[in-house]
Amino acid sequence: MFELTPQQSDLRDAVAALGRRYGHEYFVAKAKSGGHTTELWSEAGKLGYLGVNVPEEYGGGGGGITELAIVCEELAAAGCPLLLLVVSPAIAATVVAKHGTPDQRSAYLPGFADGSLKVAFAITEPEAGSNAHRLATTARRDGDDWLISGRKCFISGVDEAAYVLVVARVSAGDRLQPALFLVPVDAPGLTSSKLDMEIVSPENQWLLYLDDVRVPAGALIGGVEAGxxxxxxxxxxxxxxxxxxxxxxxxxxxxxxxxxxxxxxxxxxxxxxxxxxxxxxxxxxxxxxxxxxxxxxxxxxxxxxxxxxxxxxxxxxxxxxxxxxxxxxxxxxxxxxxxxxxxxxxxxxxxxxxxxxxxxxxxxxxxxxxxxxxxxxxxxxx
Incomplete structure (x- = not known):
């Protein structure tokens, strides 16, 4: 805990060197121009830094959150704090790796590993605040599909993502419990509105509106009971x-x-x-x-x-x-x-x-x- 392994130390040094080649001026310029840190993300992905916590059989580094935390810290220490590292590799990739079906892991984890797949995460709602038990977004069955309806706010990076990992409540007997769905950002019924923020960042915040968004059974990660x-x-x-x-x-x-x-x-x-x-x-x-x-x-x-x-x-x-x-x-x-x-x-x-x-x-x-x-x-x- 007090000393990195040689591999972790090498990772820290390599990520720090990459971050310094881009630096804070690059980060700020992207933010103020309305751009994204696409070049940095792409290079970090090709070098394997975005997939350090993805299992090796899916093209990742086979490490854990320790290694991903090193990547997050060192890029930030170079003046490039990438919020999507938290959202996509830390949250979404971990959820899929731990709870996805074999087909889901095969479909999504290689993209997480090389950085070609970005997934946003949607849990926060306007009326719920810190009370996750009051989530109003619901999912109900319609044949083999699911229909998702609700609102989400302060959702990072929707404009850069291919999917949103949406937390919705589903009926489980006489109660409602959370379930997680991978929803394509271009799914019919899903609309978004950018939030204006007083934060210098190339990663934007969004409001999401889900109006009976239809997703197949395979969009549910881990099943209802694993929610x-x-x-x-x-x-x-x-x-x-x-x-x-x-x-x-x-x-x-x-x-x-x-x-x-x-x-x-x-x-x-x-x-x-x-x-x-x-x-x-x-x-x-x-x-x-x-x-x-x-x-x-x-x-x-x-x-x-x-x-x-x-x-x-x-x-x-x-x-x-x-x-x-x-x-x-x-x-x-x-x-x-x-x-x-x-x-x-x-x-x-x-x-x-x-x-x-x-x-x-x-x-x-x-x-x-x-x-x-x-x-x-x-x-x-x-």
Whole structure:
């Protein structure tokens, strides 16, 4: 947990080198032009970095969430935090690999492995908020097919994806339970509307409307009874890789800031010589390293199949990394002075994303609720 294997270390170095060849200027230029990081994604896929957690028999690297977290963190540390790494390889590929039928795994996993397939993930709804038990999107049988109806919001990367992994509620006897469906983005009855966001990112957010969207029986991943286990098999990797991306973003911000403060001369010496400048950066660096330890622990537990412990650690890792990233970016902006608010210096462009990281994919308040209830044995408060 405290030391990478030689293979993991090589992966980290190789991904970091790839990220540096593109860099934050590339990322920002794509975001501000309305483009996508297609070139970076394609190259990462060809090099095998997007499929590190896909089983080898389907063309992947045969690793786990530990390896995918390394990819997420190192690209972010180079100034290229790719949210679709969380959505497609971490959530969707994991769900298909763990719960898909043999035909589903053969059909989809090779595309995940080489990056040619992108799948969005749709769970969040306008009225449900953090209460997943109130999901209103439903799926009902119509012969051998399913008809899906409902609304989803804050769905990442729909315009880049071939499918959306939709969480809907299905009837199971006298109750409704979640089920996961792979829905083509061009399916009749599925429409989308872009959400305008104050975040500098080439990956867009969308509202989805599903009006009796018809999908075949083979679109249901893992069957009706596998719905809840399948869902949670993707949510813990989501939290871990979001945390890794946040930690990488924090490292990028601190790297930019420390380079600036070590060379910026005011009153005859670098501003980093002043404790009022250096100490906040050092404090942020400590918080980032602590978060990275929890990320490594959560990933190791998940890859070992210790799901209950991994759930606790994944939530803690996400909480710690989101706070550390927000602190690091805010501190980096502050030590740059007015330069911190310019595009040129490359730190203010991270502000919206790290602030959103304290809200999504699960808010810090809901994580505190989880820890209070499941770790500290407190009564449920909601």
């Amino acid at each position: 809840l286990p399948a869902l949670f098999s993707g949510l813990n990797p989501e939290r871990i890789t979001v945390a890794a991306m946040a930690a990488g973003t924090a490292r990028y911000a601190l790297s930019r800031a420390s380079s600036y403060t070590a060379t910026r001369q005011v009153w005859g010496r670098p501003i980093g010589a002043h404790q009022g400048v250096a100490h906040p950066l050092a404090h942020a660096a400590v918080q980032v390293e602590l978060a990275r330890l929890m990320i490594a622990k959560a990933a190791a537990l998940y890859d070992a199949g210790r799901d209950v412990e991994a759930g606790v650690a994944a939530n803690m890792a996400k909480y710690a990394a989101a706070d550390a990233a927000a602190l690091a970016v805010d501190t980096a902006i502050q030590v740059h002075g007015g330069n911190g608010m310019t595009t040129e210096y490359g730190v203010a462009t991270l502000l919206g994303a790290v602030r959103a990281g304290r809200i999504a994919p699960v808010s810090r308040e809901m994580i505190l609720n989880f820890v209070a209830q499941h770790v500290l044995a407190q009564p449920k408060s909601y």
